[in-house]
Amino acid sequence: MTARRALVVRGGWHGHRPVEATEIFIPFLERNGFEVRVEESNEVYADDDAMAATDLIVQSVTMSEISSEAFRGLRSAVERGVGLAGWHGGIADSYRGNSDYLHLIGGQFATHPSKHPDQCAGDESDNFLCYTVDLTDLGRSHEIMAGLEDFTLRTEQYWVLHDDLIDVLATTTHPVQPYHPWHRSITSPAVWTRRWGEGRIFVATPGHSLDVLRDINVRTIIQRGMLWASRTESE
Template structure:
């Protein structure tokens, strides 16, 4: 049985508690021990993080201390996985390049209104293998990314392929990211829900 730590908070518009509760329930059904937290001081708890196989981070914007980010970085570098979706993972702590080095990308822009767009999985990585293209109507993130990430799904913006789903590694830790997830309904799209569950499983130690 693995240990999962779900850290949630920040901007309430992304419904961090409700969104993470969706996956906390699924992970518990699979037999995992899940610890939930509404404080970033969780990243100062070295003993808990040593036990953790996976961190689900859902904290939009906000500010973390250098010590909190260092605690998270140390855990992932040592092998604890990290996963999440949308602004809860890649719009956290905008002023912290050290945090962005862990996730491999950072939100930079979305159109003012919701957009209907196609998400196209690519390649045969376990996170997307066998999943076909699907359509969402939500915020469409444009991101700055580390060239070292491995992209597993894209969408077209002005003729360019923009990453939607990717994985990366930070030290010994695996990191899973999807940019979709502004509303709870975005997590309920079957293909996207499956990608998230696979991504969290892949990232786990």
């Protein structure tokens, strides 16, 4: 049996520790039969031969930019059946200036609400809230979430703008607070999948820090999501 090939593309904003974060999951991919190639630039997406030889792309590139050639290569690869998976800003807050990328992913980071101003210290912990990730009915029946229950995290709670072509496996709800300007609670997707052409896309919004990625629920969801997204011999 020919090994499946995973392409890990990492970079962008260093605050999400793209190197250390992806290193958490590379051994898992190797144990599951993937040959793993790591690239520090998304220009690899413009390499037709590299894309044709890839079964799964794991992207961890927060913000940053993507050339038109690289984006076309990425989108074409997914349409032909290459899986695309990622977490947090590495996939849901990539390439803000490229609306076609946002269209491909189906959900885009908008904000992560903060604590009460009196509790803010002026660092990243200002946005660390205790919140619940709630499985949807679809999620409870999906292989990615099998056996899991609703769980709680203390980290950035992503508020995501999204369309209706995503299949939401878990959500999180932003409550109304007197120190925020919105007037109704907002429920955002926290884990979703998307079919695009022949390809599969997987997104999990938790993952701001290495300790969150090591949380048993988050780690399990991401590991299963990568396997789900990958092109298989039967496809």
